[in-house]
Amino acid sequence: MKYTINPLTTVNDTRVFDVDSAITVRNVRFQNRYGFMVAGHLYLPTDFDSSKKYAAIVISGPFGAVKEQASGLYAQTLAERGFVTVAFDQSTTGESSGDIRNVASPDIFVEDFSAAVDFLGTQSYVDREKIGAIGICGLGSHALTAASIDVRIKAVATSVMYDMAESMWSGLNNSKTEAQRELEKQYLAQMRWEDVDNDTHVGGYHELPFDENNQPVRANKLFPDELPADADLVTTEFFNYYVKRAFHPRAINSATIWDATSPWGYYNFPLQQRIEKITAPKLIVTGEKAHSRYMAEAAYKHLSDPKELVLVPNATHTDLYDGGGHDYIPFDKFESFFKENLK
Structure with missing residues (x-):
């Protein structure tokens, strides 16, 4: 496996949300098991100390977005709250590799989550027993699928989850x-x-x-x-x-x-076939007014305990991408969920 970290902080870059200058962010690349180089932004907590061991979270989504959008906002905010995080572009998209561009694959996109776990687990300041995952929108179904096999993911959360395979079919x-x-x-x-x-x-x-x-x-x-x-x-x-x-x-x-x-x-290989087997704690967050709400509730129904469903009052689907001009994203809940289950 190949991993690279650019020591230069990615400040004044192309992120579309308000950048917190107190958070150190580094460009990273890590190889998945199919050979794609996945591009990410590594976020380090406030007052980061490389001699400590931190809980960490891998984050991707929405489907068709890049790390400079919603996943980066989630990663930055959770780094502000003490986690090492990495937001990444799915293979063939954004800055990730792939000679043929913008080809979606359920298998490869699920693998990207595990490759991000590989990457974080090689960092001396990350506790391998304290790694979680968040999937936003269509990558939520991929994150749950990853967690059904990858037991290194000790807690998994989704935000306005889309089941991409079911939605396409x-x-x-x-x-x-x-x-x-x-x-x-x-x-x-x-x-x-x-x-x-x-x-x-x-x-x-x-x-x-x-x-x-x-x-x-x-x-x-x-x-x-x-x-x-x-x-x-x-x-x-x-x-x-x-x-x-x-x-x-x-x-x-x-x-x-x-x-x-x-x-x-996605027609040949549906997602979420074994999510009832996930033994790690699960948090399913969606908006009360999200058009995707029924998909999140369907996934929640199939999950086994421990699990929790959070409906954000009045929030639509994309309100949980960036707050929609309000404080719709329940970051307090994400923080408490991961602190409780990655302790």
Whole structure:
């Protein structure tokens, strides 16, 4: 395994949230077991002492975001509260490696969490028996899947969790029909033929929409520069976060789109198949008004004790990315959960 730490602090960089200058942040790279170099930001606690042993947390998400967005905010805030944290870009995205860009994989993205645990566990100031994980949005389902096998994750939390495999297969609120699934299979086959015939990698939606004629919609960018007047509430919410208040040029959701074949892996290899086997403590946080709430509640139902579900009053899905202009993110709860279970 290869690990690198840049000793230069990443201050005045491209993070989209308010940077705390009291927190030391370092650029890091660590290799997962498939050979991808995963890019991260390592956050060290206030008054960091390298001779001490700290509890640590690996953090990633949302799906299609970068470490300069929500995961970095979570990492910085928990470092302020005494944890060593690392926020990272999933393989093939952001600053992480991958010759073919923006290809989503359930297996590789789950592995990235374990690779982040590998990295933190090699640091002399991290207690290997005190490592936890947080997955935000679509990476929440990956974090739970990782914890179902990787017993080195001693506590796991999710925030506004999306089950990406189920959402791709069934559609939001189980809206996709069997006929549409068959059409999507034909669409994915066509995308693969286009790739092999033209030596390209066609971009496309990871959650495929259908037009008024029930045909798959193609695109080369997830969101337009301006929001259509008839945009639905969910699209509007994501647009306002990724394109407006938290735009980042490396984020798929802000500036580009996934590889069109990304649903392929999630259709074949669903996430969360064994999450009831997780023995570590679990914390499931979601918003009272989050459109994804039903996915978090479904995961919570399948989890075994010890577990806790927190519904944040009045919060929507993206309110738990950055607070939504309020103090919606329950950082006190995340802090107490990890301090209790990584002690």
